[in-house]
Amino acid sequence: MSSVYNVLCMMCGRSSGQLRGGRFYQAPGAPMPIREHGRNRCGFCSGNLYLEPDDSGIAPYTIADSLAQRRAS
Ligand SMILES: [Zn+2]
Numbered sequence: 603m604s605s606v607y608n609v610l611c612m613m614c615g616r617s618s619g620q621l622r623g624g625r626f627y628q629a630p631g632a633p634m635p636i637r638e639h640g641r642n643r644c645g646f647c648s649g650n651l652y653l654e655p656d657d658s659g660i661a662p663y664t665i666a667d668s669l670a671q672r673r674a675s
Contacts, residue, residue, distance in 0.1 A: 605621075605622060605623045605624070606620060606621070606622050606623075606655070606656040607620060607621040607622075607653040607654060607655055607656060608620055608653070608654045608656050609621060609626070609635070609642075609651055609652075609653060610651065610652055610653075610654050611644035611646065611647065611649045611650070611651055611652075612649050612650045612651070612652055613644060613647050613648075613649025613650065614644060614646050614647045614649055616632065616644070616646050616647075617629050617632065618632050618633075618634075618635050618644060618645055618646075618651060619632060619635075620656070621653060632645060632646070633645030633646060635651055636648060
């Protein structure tokens with residue numbers, strides 16, 4: 603069972619970090635998500651964040667970043 607989630611933005615597609623075992627790990631170079639009205643928003647663009655289950659195990663941030671870039675282009 604996966605307990606690793608990529609924290610991605612619906613607006614800009616960038617990764618803010620990962621959730622591992624209920625703990626948030628900030629991605630290198632990414633701003634902290636903005637806490638607003640009890641919800642977390644993207645630190646880049648204030649877009650809505652969503653969690654994408656990562657079934658590949660502990661993935662390095664570079665994988666999440668390349669996924670985000672592919673989605674954006
Ligand atoms: Zn964003």
